[in-house]
Amino acid sequence: xxxxxxxxxxxxxxxxxxxxxxxxxxxxxxxxxxxxxxxxxxxxxxxxxxxxxxxxxxxxxxxxxxxxxxxxxxxxxxxxxxxxxxxxxxxxxxxxxxxxxxxxxxxxxxxxxxxxxxxxxxxxxxxxxxxxxxxxxxxxxxxxxxxxxxxxxxxxxxxxxxxxxxxxx
Numbered sequence: 751x752x753x754x755x756x757x758x759x760x761x762x763x764x765x766x767x768x769x770x771x772x773x774x775x776x777x778x779x780x781x782x783x784x785x786x787x788x789x790x791x792x793x794x795x796x797x798x799x800x801x802x803x804x805x806x807x808x809x810x811x812x813x814x815x816x817x818x819x820x821x822x823x824x825x826x827x828x829x830x831x832x833x834x835x836x837x838x839x840x841x842x843x844x845x846x847x848x849x850x851x852x853x854x855x856x857x858x859x860x861x862x863x864x865x866x867x868x869x870x871x872x873x874x875x876x877x878x879x880x881x882x883x884x885x886x887x888x889x890x891x892x893x894x895x896x897x898x899x900x901x902x903x904x905x906x907x908x909x910x911x912x913x914x915x916x917x918x919x
Contacts, residue, residue: 759873762896784816789823808878815872824861846891892916
């Protein structure tokens with residue numbers, strides 16, 4: 751995997767906080783990119799914990815998505831409707847990965863943005879946020895879509911998707 755490309759993916763995450771770039775780089779190198787015929791590649795387990803903006807946040811980079819295959823990977827028609835029936839927004843204490851990936855695949859705006867990108871890959875992660883010093887506070891799981899090279903309009907679209915698809919525990 752080319753070093754400049756790894757740096758671009760990681761820099762696209764800078765908007766969420768001061769993450770350890772070296773750890774993320776190691777995860778990306780060890781896990782690799784999706785093959786030409788693969789829609790995505792899941793990454794090795796990783797987690798970074800930060801105290802930021804009055805909350806404790808935990809970020810995990812979970813997958814690299816192949817933008818060249820997004821048009822075929824997105825959920826459309828009856829598959830999109832079926833995914834909405836089978837996925838409930840209340841993920842409880844389970845892993846929200848499937849819910850958030852299905853929501854990404856079913857969102858025509860985000861998938862169109864990814865498919866039209868000149869960049870080959872998008873880094874997908876999950877940000878968990880919980881207010882500090884509160885054992886029983888509501889915890890959020892927020893999708894993170896790191897698509898390098900976006901303009902202000904593209905970043906706003908990604909932010910709207912992330913904010914609109916957060917899950918509460």
